[in-house]
Amino acid sequence: MSSFGHIFKVTTAGESHGKSVSVIIENCPPNLPLVEEDIQPQLNRRRPGQSSITTPRDEKDRVTIHSGTEHGRTLGTPILLTVPNEDQRPKDYGDKTIDLFPRPSHADWTYLEKYGIKASSGGGRSSARETIARVAAGTVAEKWLRQTYGVEIVAFVSSVGPINLFDSPADALSSDPSFLALEPTLTRDRVDEFLPVRCPHPDICRKMEDHVAELRDAHDSTGGTVTCIIRNAPSGLGEPCFDKLEATLAHAIMSIPAVKGFEIGSGFAGAAMKGSVHNDPFFVPDTLSAEETSRLTGGLPKSKLKTRTNHSGGIQGGISNGMPIVFRVAFKPPATISQDQTTAKYDGTGEGVLAAKGRHDPCVVPRAVPIVEAMAALTVADAVMLQHSRQMGRSMQQQ
Template sequence: MSTFGQFLRVTTYGESHCPSVGCIVDNFPPGIPVSEEILQPQISRRRPGQSSITTPRNEADIVSIQSGVEGGVTLGTPIAMVVKNQDFRPGDYKGSTMKQYPRPSHADFTYLEKYGVRASSGGGRSSARETIGRVAAGALCEHYLKLAHGIEIVAWVSSVGSIHHISPTAEYPCTSHNPKFLQLLSGVTREDVDKTVVRCPDPEVAAQMEKSIADFRDRQDSIGGTVTCVIRNVPTGLGEPVFSKMEAALAQGMLSIPATKGFEIGSGFAGTEIPGSAHNDMFIRNPAPVSEPKNGFAKPKLSTLTNNSGGIQGGITNGAPIYFRVAFKPPATIGLPQQTVTFAGESDGLLEAKGRHDPCVVPRAVPIVESMAAICIMDALMTQGGRRAAALTL
């Protein structure tokens, strides 16, 4: 399916080498001030050609709102947004070897098996170019979340290969206990993240990551990494048990991003290695003053001393920051010769892939993760808001 969400519905369209890509956002609230200028910064953070460690494909990626907005205000009707592909080269994929052989670990083979038709770019919708529609929709949702609830979403590169921003230590085997990590969760900004081309907020570690990516690029190879994301000022009560828990919705959203291979929330896998007495988040009185309800949601009377749960308990948000980590594999398309066989399975061959590709996707994946987080939170927020509104009218 190319549509995501239960109440807020986001549909994306387009392939890597077609004339345009974009999205339609349905059920977005009316009366919200919106313009292309508000949405463009996040799309520009995703665009290719940003630095020497990203794909050299040169795209301006200028978003254009086609419907659902009039006089700078949303109408409540479907909002269509389009980004033109300018530097698309389907010919890069039509050479003799690229046409005959599936790229190892790419979607060329599986897309052909599913649809029986090959797109010029082989993997069709599996290309990261599809994510432009997600980022446009996510920027729109994030704008609303900030206006209506003061919600902040910040993601950053937390590892490239074996280089980690904050690694487990003997004292803090579980990162969710590490004061350095907790300080990052509470205060990191996008300005901090964007100070380095690799989008890691630690300049020293970022320099190591950048050098590693450049080394793989120069060898015509690739490398993977992880992106960590925090969502602050989230209202309580979001998430739909039992099959649409908040963490389940986030996991679905994140694992639908191309090249993702793993998702963990809160203490994650490291949390399995500590006892419950160290993992349980003890309740305390909320140190922040309980405010009047804002757009139907008020600050809770309780808070927690720690946040190993990652802001979600029983699939429902508890008001603490939500944080999670997403794993991205090394990009499948590399310049090194790779053994493969023809699509028909008739003969062996050696594939040296052509085209322009990222040696590591995580620097450009940061705004994509933020955007999918915004879509997930807004969908849950509108669902819970509808439930509360209906209850008040009974």
């Protein structure tokens, strides 16, 4: 499916080397201030050609709002956003060997098996180019969440290959001292001080950049992780049993190209912890911060309780508890590397060697940061709208 969400619903379209990528947003609330300039900054963070360690494809990724707004405000009707592909080069994929051999670890073979036809250039819908639409739509969702609830979403690169930002990469992120010290200080501006990698530590960021550059020069690639924090999400979000908030977050994040792992709160490390350590004790805070007391509630209650630890990652029983929602995402190494690789013919008549061509990232995580933020925003926006409908039903019963 090319659609995501129940109420705040988005549908994307477009291929890697087609004319454009587009998205339709349904049920965005009316009267939200929205112009292209609100969306463009996140697209700029995602776009290719940002540095020597990203793909050299030269795309400006300029967004145009075609419908759903008037005089700079949303109408409540479907919003159509498009971004043209200006530097498309289908000829990079014109080698006849690509017609004979599927590229290792790409979607060439699986798309052919599913549809009986595949895009002749690039990865088609499986290409990361499709994520432009997600970022554009996610930026709209996030603006509404920020204005209504004060929600903040910030992601950053936490590892590249074997180089890790945190002291104990195998331990729970929720109890890592270096993460707990860093988390309150993080903003997007702070993360972007550490370009091109977006890892908020000068020495480690430099090591990561050098590692990616070394692999780029060796015509190889590497994976990494992105950590995301959602602050000020209302409590009560999530739909038991199958649409628990961490389940819909996992659905959203795992749909991003190249993602191979998702963990929330203590994650896999929590499986080795004792319950007496893992449990998050509740307490009543003496005072709320000025930000918490001043922000709008949008009709949903703020949580009166906090937890002293956050091994749950802000979600308990599949429902948000008002604490920061924290999750980590694993990205595999990009499959396209300029090395000869063995593969087999589509028709099963033999094997051969294929050297991939085209312009590709040696590591995707620096540009994946706004994509992760976008999918988090779309998930939370939809959950908020679902909870609004439940709150309305409750209030009608009480009348």
